[in-house]
Amino acid sequence: MDAAVCFSGGKDSTLAALLLEPFYDVTLVCATAGLADSAVHAREAAEAVDLPFERVGLEERIVREAAERVVADGFPRNGIQAIHEHALEEVAALGYDTVADGTRRDDRVPTIPRAFAQSLEDRHGIDYLSPLTGFGRGAVDRLVETHLDVESGPSETVPKADYETEIRAVIAEEYGQATVEECFPEHVQTRVRGRQ
Amino acid sequence: MDAAVCFSGGKDSTLAALLLEPFYDVTLVCATAGLADSAVHAREAAEAVDLPFERVGLEERIVREAAERVVADGFPRNGIQAIHEHALEEVAALGYDTVADGTRRDDRVPTIPRAFAQSLEDRHGIDYLSPLTGFGRGAVDRLVETHLDVESGPSETVPKADYETEIRAVIAEEYGQATVEECFPEHVQTRVRGRQ
Numbered sequence: 001m002d003a004a005v006c007f008s009g010g011k012d013s014t015l016a017a018l019l020l021e022p023f024y025d026v027t028l029v030c031a032t033a034g035l036a037d038s039a040v041h042a043r044e045a046a047e048a049v050d051l052p053f054e055r056v057g058l059e060e061r062i063v064r065e066a067a068e069r070v071v072a073d074g075f076p077r078n079g080i081q082a083i084h085e086h087a088l089e090e091v092a093a094l095g096y097d098t099v100a101d102g103t104r105r106d107d108r109v110p111t112i113p114r115a116f117a118q119s120l121e122d123r124h125g126i127d128y129l130s131p132l133t134g135f136g137r138g139a140v141d142r143l144v145e146t147h148l149d150v151e152s153g154p155s156e157t158v159p160k161a162d163y164e165t166e167i168r169a170v171i172a173e174e175y176g177q178a179t180v181e182e183c184f185p186e187h188v189q190t191r192v193r194g195r196q
Numbered sequence: 197m198d199a200a201v202c203f204s205g206g207k208d209s210t211l212a213a214l215l216l217e218p219f220y221d222v223t224l225v226c227a228t229a230g231l232a233d234s235a236v237h238a239r240e241a242a243e244a245v246d247l248p249f250e251r252v253g254l255e256e257r258i259v260r261e262a263a264e265r266v267v268a269d270g271f272p273r274n275g276i277q278a279i280h281e282h283a284l285e286e287v288a289a290l291g292y293d294t295v296a297d298g299t300r301r302d303d304r305v306p307t308i309p310r311a312f313a314q315s316l317e318d319r320h321g322i323d324y325l326s327p328l329t330g331f332g333r334g335a336v337d338r339l340v341e342t343h344l345d346v347e348s349g350p351s352e353t354v355p356k357a358d359y360e361t362e363i364r365a366v367i368a369e370e371y372g373q374a375t376v377e378e379c380f381p382e383h384v385q386t387r388v389r390g391r392q
Binding site for chain 1: 215294323325335
C-alpha cells in the first residue's frame, strides 16, 4: 500500500511519515499555492530524510481567503484549519491508497474530526491516517529527539513549508509586517535536517 | 525506551504493538483477575508473534463490579470501559516508560479521553500511546490482513484474553448463560495466531 503524507518539512509531519514507513510506501507531499518558497524547503527536508517527494498545487484563492480570515480573527487557528482541509482534499485526489498527516493528540490546530476523516475516506475511496493522534507531546518530543536531526527557531527565521509561511507572506504583502506580528504569536518552528 | 502494550491476544492490541515495535522495546501485558483462562491465551498469542509477555493482576472486585454494571445496563460498554481504565492504572504502575493500548479511532469502547490520558501520564510519569487512534476501520483491517495471521469466530468459541471473557465468566456463574446472551450482542472476535 502507498501513502501520501502531507508534509511541511517540520518534525511532526516527518515523524508521522517515519511511523508509517515500515508499513506503507511513503511519499511526502507538500501542498502549496506557490506564494512563498515552501516547495523548495519541503523538497530539501524530504531529501534529507531520503523519502520520495511530490508537490501538489493549492488554489491561490484558498490561501488568500485564509489570510483574510486570520487578519479578521486576529489569530491563525481558523485560517490554518481551512487550508489544511483543502490540502487534504487535494492530496486525497492524487490517487494514493492512503493519505496521512502530522496531526497530534495535543494539537489545537489543525484538528480533523472523525466525521471529516470518514467523509474524506468515503468520497475519495482512501484511508485517512493521523498516526500522531495517539501520541502526546512528551512522546512526540522523545521520538523526534531519538530519530530526527531538527533545527528550531522563531517562525520568521526557520525556512519551512507549512501553511503559516504562505499566510504570513500574503498578510505581509497586503497588510504589512506589523499585522503579521499581531496575528501570529511568537513560537518556535522546526525544520528537519535529517535522520539520527 | 520500553513500552507495555495492554494485550488481549486480539488483532487490535497486536497491531498496536507492531506499530510501536520499530521505535520501542515492546512487552505485551495482559491484565486479568484470573477468573477465566485469559493469561494462558494471551501468553500463547504473544509467543505466536514472538514478543515478550507479562501478566498483571486485576482485583477480582473490579471485574465483579463491571459484570454487575453490564447486567444492570443490559449492554457491555460501561463495564468494559471501567475495567480498561483500571487496567491502564495497573499497567502504568509497572515501571515501563510508556503504556499503550489498541484503542481505535472508530471504537465505541473503550475510549480514552485526552484528559484521562494526560492525567495517567502526569500521575505515573509515563507516556500513554494509542497508536490505532489515528487509524480507521478500513486501514486497521488492511494492515491486519497484510501483517497478521488471525483466527476469527463468535465470542464464545474464540479463546481470548479480553475483559469481555472475564465478564462473561462472572455473569454466567452468577446469573446463568441466558443473561450472558442478553447482555452481549453476538459479534466476531479475533485471536492472533502469528505474523504473516
